[in-house]
Amino acid sequence: MRALLPFPSHGCLTFHRNTQFPWSNDLPFIAGSAPYTVYAPLYSGVLGEALTPQEAAALAVAHLPPDCGPAFDGPWPPPDSHIS
Numbered sequence: 001m002r003a004l005l006p007f008p009s010h011g012c013l014t015f016h017r018n019t020q021f022p023w024s025n026d027l028p029f030i031a032g033s034a035p036y037t038v039y040a041p042l043y044s045g046v047l048g049e050a051l052t053p054q055e056a057a058a059l060a061v062a063h064l065p066p067d068c069g070p071a072f073d074g075p076w077p078p079p080d081s082h083i084s
Contacts, residue, residue, distance in 0.1 A: 001061050003070035015060070017071055017078070024076045027068065028060040038063070 004015040007023065012031045017024040028047055031037045035049040036056035040063070047063050050056035072078060 001057060001064070004068070005071040016076075017068065018076045019071055019073050020075045022076050027065075028063045030056045030060055 001015060004017065004027070005019050005023075007014045007016060011033075012029055014023070014025070014029040015027045017027070026041045028041065029039055030053075031039060034051055036051075036053065037049050038047040038056055038059045039045065040047055048059050050059055
């Protein structure tokens with residue numbers, strides 16, 4: 001998670017695979033304060049709640065996709081990809 005781009009906004013802490021707009025928006029994120037709610041990408045579902053920031057981060061990490069590597073410099077989608 002430390003290799004991703006954290007982006008705090010509107011009471012949420014989102015994480016992105018890239019460093020420039022438009023953002024990837026395809027990773028779990030954390031909303032609110034205790035209890036913290038961890039959401040699937042784009043509010044597509046609730047992954048769970050946590051009482052501490054550490055628990056919320058662990059829950060988000062547990063739901064990262066297997067191909068999630070460090071954030072790259074540039075906009076989404078990644079260069080040379082077929083992702084839209």
